[in-house]
Amino acid sequence: MAKKILIIGAVALGPKVACRLRRIDPDAEITVLDRDSVISYGGCGIPYYIGGDVADIEGLRSTQSHAIRNQEFFEKTKGVKVLCEVEAIEILRREKQVRVRFLAEGNREELLEYDKLVIATGASPLRPPFPGSDLPNVCIVANLHHAKQIKDLIAHGKVNKAVVIGAGAIGIEIAEALTDLWGVTTTVIEMAEQVLPAGLGKNVATVVQRQLEEHNVKVMISSRVQEITKADDSDELTVVTDRTSIPCDLVVLSAGVRPNTEIARKAGIAIGAFGGILVDRRMRTNDPNIYAGGDCAEIRNLISGENMLMPLGSLANRQGRVIATNINGGSSHFKGTVGTFCMKVFDMGVSKSGLTYRQSLRAGFDPVYSIVSQADRAHFYPSSQAMYITLVADRKTRKILGIEAVGKMGDAVKARVDAVASLLRAGSATVDDICGLETGYAPPYASAMDVINNAGNVLDNILDGRNITIDPVGFLKEFHNSNIKVLDIRDKKQAADFIEIYKERWLNIPLNELRTRLDEVPTDEPLFILCDTGSRSYEAQVLLLANGISNTRNIQGGLSLIKINEANFICHVE
Numbered sequence: 001m002a003k004k005i006l007i008i009g010a011v012a013l014g015p016k017v018a019c020r021l022r023r024i025d026p027d028a029e030i031t032v033l034d035r036d037s038v039i040s041y042g043g044c045g046i047p048y049y050i051g052g053d054v055a056d057i058e059g060l061r062s063t064q065s066h067a068i069r070n071q072e073f074f075e076k077t078k079g080v081k082v083l084c085e086v087e088a089i090e091i092l093r094r095e096k097q098v099r100v101r102f103l104a105e106g107n108r109e110e111l112l113e114y115d116k117l118v119i120a121t122g123a124s125p126l127r128p129p130f131p132g133s134d135l136p137n138v139c140i141v142a143n144l145h146h147a148k149q150i151k152d153l154i155a156h157g158k159v160n161k162a163v164v165i166g167a168g169a170i171g172i173e174i175a176e177a178l179t180d181l182w183g184v185t186t187t188v189i190e191m192a193e194q195v196l197p198a199g200l201g202k203n204v205a206t207v208v209q210r211q212l213e214e215h216n217v218k219v220m221i222s223s224r225v226q227e228i229t230k231a232d233d234s235d236e237l238t239v240v241t242d243r244t245s246i247p248c249d250l251v252v253l254s255a256g257v258r259p260n261t262e263i264a265r266k267a268g269i270a271i272g273a274f275g276g277i278l279v280d281r282r283m284r285t286n287d288p289n290i291y292a293g294g295d296c297a298e299i300r301n302l303i304s305g306e307n308m309l310m311p312l313g314s315l316a317n318r319q320g321r322v323i324a325t326n327i328n329g330g331s332s333h334f335k336g337t338v339g340t341f342c343m344k345v346f347d348m349g350v351s352k353s354g355l356t357y358r359q360s361l362r363a364g365f366d367p368v369y370s371i372v373s374q375a376d377r378a379h380f381y382p383s384s385q386a387m388y389i390t391l392v393a394d395r396k397t398r399k400i401l402g403i404e405a406v407g408k409m410g411d412a413v414k415a416r417v418d419a420v421a422s423l424l425r426a427g428s429a430t431v432d433d434i435c436g437l438e439t440g441y442a443p444p445y446a447s448a449m450d451v452i453n454n455a456g457n458v459l460d461n462i463l464d465g466r467n468i469t470i471d472p473v474g475f476l477k478e479f480h481n482s483n484i485k486v487l488d489i490r491d492k493k494q495a496a497d498f499i500e501i502y503k504e505r506w507l508n509i510p511l512n513e514l515r516t517r518l519d520e521v522p523t524d525e526p527l528f529i530l531c532d533t534g535s536r537s538y539e540a541q542v543l544l545l546a547n548g549i550s551n552t553r554n555i556q557g558g559l560s561l562i563k564i565n566e567a568n569f570i571c572h573v574e
């Protein structure tokens with residue numbers, strides 16, 4: 001008899017399981033149900049629909065051959081039955097049944113049977129508990145209905161000013177969409193002290209923040225929303241924070257998501273510490289007949305070894321394939337994640353894999369990191385652009401823990417991070433593996449010694465005590481809070497303005513004169529060495545060390561990153 005497979009949830013994981021299973025088991029009786037009327041769409045495309053890159057919302061529901069993925073498509077093309085506007089309300093594990101409610105049919109209830117059940121219920125956006133988070137025009141953005149609601153408001157000219165609450169990836173993508181096409185004056189409010197707090201370290205996050213600001217998005221970090229109010233006589237909203245009040249016409253809440261696990265929990269399916277369904281490597285719950293995956297499940301972080309929630313479509317699809325294989329009697333494993341993600345922020349690409357410095361500390365490592373600022377292709381090639389990379393490793397074992405990268409060429413950024421991500425997944429990659437990582441070279445695509453190799457080389461030098469560093473954030477803190485001096489090894493013309501402002505605190509000895517002017521270098525006080533990117537200042541430090549001068553620290557990323565961290569650095573003391 002054909003196996004009965006029931007899948008709850010029909011967006012990413014659910015349809016993936018159904019379609020793969022159909023391909024490997026032509027006889028299975030596969031039913032997918034969803035409480036929504038719209039199914040199997042690319043939620044990741046929502047910001048690009050709102051921002052106009054994707055003109056038609058149907059584009060997010062169509063296949064490459066332009067078929068719309070609706071009930072009829074699944075029935076006819078895939079041989080999969082899909083029930084829309086049908087909510088699963090109870091799992092009866094002993095009976096192997098799910099009680100469902102037909103929402104469009106007066107909430108009629110029915111019991112559906114299964115041999116194997118898949119829970120693909122995803123996650124729901126959080127509505128923070130402050131007053132006013134449920135007012136009209138305070139929107140969440142999780143599905144195509146929300147996307148359409150927001151786009152309609154804008155397209156009808158009802159939005160001149162918007163506030164996005166939460167500077168995670170979705171909040172930032174929505175801010176870009178509102179600003180870029182529609183010219184909406186947009187403010188992003190984030191309670192953490194940086195944007196992308198769960199994703200990036202502070203140095204790279206600051207580059208992202210500047211990018212937003214340069215494209216007219218106002219960013220308020222370390223700011224807490226207290227309430228949203230609405231005027232009695234108009235649609236105008238006011239977002240009240242602990243620092244200021246911002247009038248606007250639209251608020252988008254992107255304050256994180258919570259896994260949808262109510263029915264699983266009630267059925268006695270094990271739930272983890274982060275609120276997601278617990279699964280093994282085969283994506284099986286504590287009930288051998290029930291699988292779960294995607295945003296509703298916890299997965300293992302392969303670097304920290306701890307469970308985590310990682311709500312990404314990329315992972316949901318991979319897990320879906322594993323589940324289908326296992327339901328069909330195969331043996332497929334989803335080992336876990338190294339948390340690789342990428343995103344576009346206007347004309348800049350951002351990508352990360354593994355742990356940040358702080359996440360590494362929390363996971364019990366003794367992390368150390370390099371920051372490099374280098375051209376993403378041969379520096380003489382006309383379209384070369386600066387790329388910033390942070391590489392994190394464990395001091396004792398030299399094991400790579402994470403990488404973050406930003407740059408104007410998103411594909412180039414992603415290529416570097418993906419290369420390291422595959423090493424991270426394989427486990428035990430060391431700094432030496434990154435130094436020797438073999439990548440293709442041609443001037444239009446890379447340097448002979450690629451930026452990723454240099455990130456490894458710098459870290460190698462740091463670990464060996466040859467490169468004694470401070471990062472731009474640390475430098476700015478110390479420079480403003482003490483009288484510490486800078487040794488600027490750029491040429492005289494480049495240093496002139498700084499000398500005028502910072503006077504005796506700004507010493508200029510160009511690198512090509514340093515060998516003959518060693519006696520001018522102060523040896524009895526700490527000294528920060530500066531160049532444009534941190535590479536020539538390293539050479540200066542090596543030269544000084546060889547001559548017994550060891551009171552220096554090399555500013556990683558150089559002036560280019562300092563100016564990103566503090567745009568008005570040069571005129572700061574005025």
Ligand SMILES: Cc1cc2nc3c(=O)[nH]c(=O)nc-3n(C[C@H](O)[C@H](O)[C@H](O)COP(=O)(O)OP(=O)(O)OC[C@H]3O[C@@H](n4cnc5c(N)ncnc54)[C@H](O)[C@@H]3O)c2cc1C
Nearest residue numbers: 009011012013035043044088121122294295311312313314
């Ligand atoms: C704006 C936006 C941008 C994103 N961008 C990216 C990106 O660039 N890259 C990336 O990797 N990921 C991105 N994501 C995340 C990605 O969309 C999700 O990780 C993915 O959709 C998760 O798939 P899922 O099938 O687990 O859950 P979901 O997509 O949440 O689907 C779950 C479905 O289950 C239904 N459901 C829940 N409970 C029940 C029930 N009791 N009965 C019936 N139906 C139920 C829900 O209605 C929903 O339709 C983005 C998400 C959003 C919102």
